[in-house]
Amino acid sequence: MVDFGLTDEQREIRAWVxxxxxxEIMPLENDVLRREREGAAPGLNADEVRELRALARKSDFWGVQTPMEYGGMGLDSVTAALIEVELGRTFLTFKFGGDADNILFHADEEQKRRYxxxxxAGERRSCFAITEPGAGSDAKAIRTRAVRDGDSWVINGEKTFITGGNEADFAMVFAVTDPERGADGGVTCFLVDRDAGWTSEPIDTMGERRPAALVFEDVRVPHSAILGEEGKGFTLAMQWIGKGRYLLPARALGGCERLLTMAIEYARTRETFGAPIADRQAIQWMIADSQxxxxxxxLLVLQAAWQVDAGRDSRHAQAIAKLYGGTKANEIVDRVMQIHGGMGYTRELPVERWYRDLRLLRIFEGTDEIQRRTIARDLLKGHVKVGETLR
Structure with missing residues (x-):
């Protein structure tokens, strides 16, 4: 039999988060909404994030998936997913401190010391720079070039929609180093400090996230700046992209739980024509479908996370979870706004905020179309067989 129960440790961690x-986080929501209405930058400010992380660290909550040898908690993927669900119960984007991009663990000893x-430790901030104006989902189409010049490389190009690019002091930059070989063998990842000369500009969006456009004009880095092996950058990129797509729908799941709870509470108290709208079948069906x-x-999220822990190729399961999570989260928030009526459309409640933020899930780190392509290709090429995902 399949055991869907959580371990005692997982239940304790979930309860703590x-x-x-x-x-600690939800009480800040109204103040953040007020600041945003007044024109302030969206989300938690840097001081609030710093204080929250310090508070969590006092309880030894640091480096959720960072190996214990580096001072982290070294938690498994299922537990990490459970944590993301709980963090998703607030629209305020927050991550616990002590983490680093998974591909940074491929660094050599000197790079580990510097990056x-x-x-x-929270002393430096990174960003993953692969997306370009003409290379989004098609990462193999990147045009940023790095040309060897003695013991150095000179990088020229532009990156766009880079998460954390405005705040980062170094970037993991993917550039073409051998055009003849293409993506497989011709792309290299470089660790590039901001003071090497690259610049960033924020991109305004309809949600909280403010990605960056990065510009590299004759940015010179030493040969020692290569992360991993020369020409093996695309492999690292795919490892980064596939590190945890299940965490994106996991966070959306938490948001949907909170939104549905809000809808249920509102339906019980809002009256029309002498009765609560919770008595209306139209409302009941929206609530039932959402649940x-x-x-x-x-189940999709936890199965994908379980496959990662089991050492299986989880890309197919993660694509399904992300596709389903993105589309259904958007449908659920739309229903919740409909249940709230005019109040849901106002900026007095966080429903419209979630409405804008959740829309991003269908675009970033792999669009819906890319997830469908992955799922269909796996089936058509026989990599996965129908009805055998649990084999």
Whole structure:
């Protein structure tokens, strides 16, 4: 039989994170909404994030998936997914400190000293720079070039929609180093400090996230700046992209749980024609459909995370979870706004905020179309067979 139960440790961690979110983060929501209405930058400010991370660290909550040898908690993927669900119960984007991009663990000893360890300690901030104006989902189409010049490389190009690019002090930059070989053998990843000369500009969006456009004009880096092996950058990029797509729908799952709870509470108290709208079948069906989809998404997320822990190729399962999570989260928030009526459309409640933020899930780190392409290709080429995903 399949055991869907959580371990005692997982239940304790989930309870701790839920309490942390409810006591420390949710009370900040109204103030953040007020600041945003007044024109301030969206989301938590740097001081608030710093204080929250310091508070969590006092309880030894640091480096959720960072190996214990680097001072982290070294938690498994299922537990990490459970944590993301709880963090998703607030629309305020927050991550616990002590983490570093997974590909930074491929750094050599000197690079670990300069980049990995300071990033884990919270002293440095990185960004993953592969997307370009003409190369989004088609990462193999990148045009940024790095040309060898003695013991150095000179980088020229532009990156766009780079998460954390405005705040980062170094970037993991993917550039073509051998055009003849293409993506497989011709792309290299470089660790490039901001003071090497690259610049960033924020991109305004409809949601909280403010990605960056990065410009590299004759940015010179030493040969020692290569992360991993020369020409093996695309392999690293795919490892980064596939590191945890299940975490994106996991966070959306938490948001959907909170939104549905809000809708249920509102439906019980809002009256029309002498009765609560909760008595209306139209409302009941929206609530029922949302609950079914939430539970289906939960199983998809946890199965994908379980496959990662089991050492299996989880890309197919993660594509399914991300596709389903993105589409259903958008449907659920739309229903919740409909249940709230005019109040849901106002900026007094966080429903419209979630409405804007959740729309991004269908675009970034692999669009819906890319997920469908992956799923269909796996089936058509026989990599995965129908009905055998649990084999």
């Amino acid at each position: 839920r309490t942390f979110v409810e006591r 990995l360890l300071p990033t884990i 079914v989809e939430i539970e289906a998404l939960r």
